[in-house]
Amino acid sequence: MQDYNLTFNLTENLNLTNGNWGLAGNGSFQYAGQTYTLGLTTDHFNVSNYNASFNQDFGNGVSFNIGLTFDPNTNSFTGQFNLVISGF
Known part of the structure; x- marks a missing residue:
């Protein structure tokens, strides 16, 4: 089995008074010689x-x-x- 070196951190909170989410995530993984990275804030999510x-x-x-x-x-x-990797 291949090691994808996946690291990911996600924090979440929800303000129950006004319904506002606070989301942050970042991470990376490697596949087929490429490194993929993600840096997410609340604006990146569908809420x-x-x-x-x-x-x-x-x-x-x-x-x-x-x-x-x-x-x-x-x-x-x-x-x-x-994390979905298909076609190999």
């Missing part, structure tokens, strides 16, 4: 109420996506992170 998502298609079969949901009943975040 709808308690949900936030981000999708990036780098081309050549490489894509990256994040989905976040805030549950006000438990005051907690859940999320999904996908």
Whole structure:
């Protein structure tokens, strides 16, 4: 199995008074001799109420996506992170 040297950090918060999200993420990974980097702020995400998502298609079969949901009943975040490499 290939090591992609994936590193990624994500912070999130949601102001329950005004509904504003605060999101920041950064990271990098290597594939097929190329280094891919991401530097994200709230403006990069699609936000709808308690949900936030981000999708990036780098081309050549490489894509990256994040989905976040805030549950006000438990005051907690859940999320999904996908790095998809296809076509090899």
